[in-house]
Amino acid sequence: MMESLAAIARELYALTPGEFIAARNARAKAAGDDGDRPLAARIRGLAKPSVAAWAVNALVRHRFEEVDALLDLGERMRAAQDALDRDALRELGRDRQRMLAGIARSARELGDELGTAVSESAATEVQQTLQAAMGDEAAAAAVRDGTLVRTFSGSGLDPVDLAGAVAVPESLGAEAPPRSRIPAAGGDVAHDPARRPDSAQSPSPRGATGPVTKATRAGGDELEARREARREAKLQAKREAEEARQDAEAAEAELATLDLRIRDTKDERRDLAEELRELKQRVERLHDAVTEADLLAASLRKERxxxxxxSDAAGRAATRARQRYEKMP
Structure with a gap:
């Protein structure tokens, strides 16, 4: 099921954020209709990517050479750091800044090409994500997978937190545990269902309250079921909140795009208005010229x-003169 889910995820995360929800729900329904309810549930649980995460995925799909060159540079920087090669690190550091600036521009250009506006803040998130991937092999693998749900950042010192960053973490070979499930200091495992006490991990309460009864076990199972239901509800609410935030971000980006188009339209209207004014002036000049031509034509008609x-009078006079001449003896 994991391979099928990973393949479906890669297909869905290739879509624009605006297309994602409808396509995801359609694939989940198709899986349910085929009788694979667990797969349908997993598909339905795939979260809509943020605009910045979508931009990283789009770069991987459409401009992989730029992304791969950046991640390769990160590998060379780590090697230079291990070798304590300061000169190489300085040179590679300059290349990193230049390439990160270029990848941010590429993200915005690609967003325009694919019909999804990538704001300046989203482009900054793209930079931070790829910079973190340059210094962390697991983060680089997550980027190359092309199914990021959210962006991430890193200090370069600690491993990058990839919890919830990839749609199907199992497809990377290792799933990063969510921070909320890491046991707290002091051995508190009450909120970690994978490590909750049982008969093999904690002493039996027989000495304190007597043997564990079936009713006690049933009560514990019911309590755990309620906890699991609350966790699922909380995760669903979190997904819905994230999708709503992303919708708002997309709407804000669309608004910025419309504002830009309005400014462009205003500039175009101003240019057209100026051209129209010049044409009107030319029409007025041509109208004056036509009027002058009409007056000249009228004058010339009178002269004609x-x-x-x-000419007629001269013709008549010439006729009379010829007739007199002819009558002479």
Whole structure:
């Protein structure tokens, strides 16, 4: 089931955040209709990625060479650090800053190409995630998987916290335990269901209250079931809250995109208005020229009429003169 779930996750996390929910629910329904209810439940539990996490996944799919070069640089930096090669570290550090700045630009450009606006803050998260992956092999593997749900950061000293960062952690070969399930100092395991006391881990309460009865065990099972139900409800509420936050982030990014388009439209309108003003002025000049041409044409018509009359009179006079000439003896 894990391989099928991982394959489905990679397909879903290749979609834009706006397409994710509907596609996820459709795949979960299809799995349920096929009778695989556990797989359907796991699919339905896949969380919608944040815009920044989606941007990292998109870079892995569409601009892998840039991501791979950055992660390779991280490996070389770790090797130089192990060798205490300060000169190499300084040079590689300059390359890292240049490449991180470039990957942030690529994330925003790719978001525009794929129809999902990547804000400046989301691009910063992309940088932080890839910078953390440069210094941590597990984080690098999580990035390369292309199914990030959330972004992460790292100090470079401690392992990167990948809890809840990857859609199907099992597909990476090792699942990072959530911090909330790490036992507290002093051996408190009350909130860790994987380490709750049982007959093999804690002394029997027989000495204090008598033998453990079936009713006691049933009560404990019921209590654990209620705890599990509360945990599931809390996780579902957390997923819904995260999806709502991501929807708000996407709406904010869309608003920023619309504001930019409005500014562009205003600039275009201003240019068109200026062009229209110039055209109106040209039309007025042409209208004046047409009027002058009309007046000139009218004047020329009058002159032509006068010339025609003079020509007709001259013709008549010439005819009379020729007739007189012909009558002469």
């Amino acid at each position: 009429a006068a010339a025609q009359r003079a």
